[in-house]
Amino acid sequence: xxxxxxxxILRAQEKLPKDLRVLLPVALWALQxxxxxxxxxxxxxxxxxxxxxxxxxxNLTLKLLGLAKLAVLKPVxxxxxxxxxxxxxxxxxxx
Numbered sequence: 001x002x003x004x005x006x007x008x009i010l011r012a013q014e015k016l017p018k019d020l021r022v023l024l025p026v027a028l029w030a031l032q033x034x035x036x037x038x039x040x041x042x043x044x045x046x047x048x049x050x051x052x053x054x055x056x057x058x059n060l061t062l063k064l065l066g067l068a069k070l071a072v073l074k075p076v077x078x079x080x081x082x083x084x085x086x087x088x089x090x091x092x093x094x095x
Contacts, residue, residue, distance in 0.1 A: 016069050019077045024065075026084060031057055 016024065035057065039050040068077065084090040 016065070017074070017077075019074070019081055020065075020069055022090065023077060023081055023084075026090060028061075031061065 035050060035054050038053055039047055042048075042050045044050075067073070081090065
């Protein structure tokens, strides 16, 4: 991810609800792992497929952050956090 993209995400994170701030690192880690797997198996010249996917994923992630923080999606965020906690992928927390 480009440095500018990381700065954008960090600025956006400052304005996010608490539950989304907990979920965001796990979501970004999962995205990064997916890109890594794609990179490892990418046979296109200079991994161009992976590079296009990373650029698109960054743009989509920034747009989705704007939507994900809407109050109407709080029940969805809560359900995702509960699922991740039950799978022991997140430490237990009071959200």
